[in-house]
């Protein structure tokens with residue numbers, strides 16, 4: 482695929498381009514990614530194009546959001562293919578900074594969003610959301626877009642970002658875009674590439690369990706705990722090796738809920754071979 486998408490690697494060049502667009506009265510949208518793009522990412526670009534005249538996508542595999550035993554070095558890097566996909570989806574600029582551009586020698590600041598970063602993935606991946614919050618704060622301040630689009634697939638991340646944008650008065654509208662799924666319900670994820678064909682056949686159980694639980698919880702006043710325990714059992718029976726969590730949470734602040742008596746979200750993380758799959762569904 483030809484890489485015809487203009488690419489900048491420095492914050493200075495990014496800002497110079499955004500300045501020109503602003504002088505022309507154009508609205509700027511931003512889609513931060515870590516690359517290894519799939520249709521889910523491209524749908525974020527499509528959403529941004531409905532809200533903005535010019536769309537920047539970033540590709541930066543952010544070391545600070547990976548734990549010491551996580552897949553930072555193995556994380557797929559395919560910038561040329563990603564640039565082609567982004568250009569095809571209608572993005573106008575790729576920002577692909579180097580690690581030293583983002584974290585120069587002496588870098589010493591961390592953005593921590595308390596409360597909402599704890600529990601769920603925050604407990605299983607210590608430091609992960611501080612890494613996300615720090616890099617997203619930097620990216621938003623570097624690009625200063627009018628709107629930024631993030632996927633609902635990473636729902637806790639989305640709520641962490643909404644919180645930090647409000648708390649730090651960053652002048653950007655955050656838009657959450659719906660999860661894109663395979664026909665059998667599996668949420669698209671760069672980490673689905675880690676699944677063997679046998680594991681890929683098991684993986685859609687995660688969405689079946691979520692939709693079944695949502696139907697039983699929605700408007701029923703039913704106690705969540707026994708249903709969630711049964712849902713986790715179903716995942717193990719389907720072939721998942723373990724379930725990190727399967728929980729019902731308040732849709733906005735992610736406080737634990739005993740029943741779906743307000744806008745709620747089911748969130749799950751479960752392990753299948755080398756992959757740790759996460760998913761979520763509104764109730």
Ligand code: PAF
Nearest residue numbers: 513514515543613616635
């Ligand atoms: O969701 C992602 O791809 C990353 O966590 C993000 C938001 C680009 C920050 O590195």
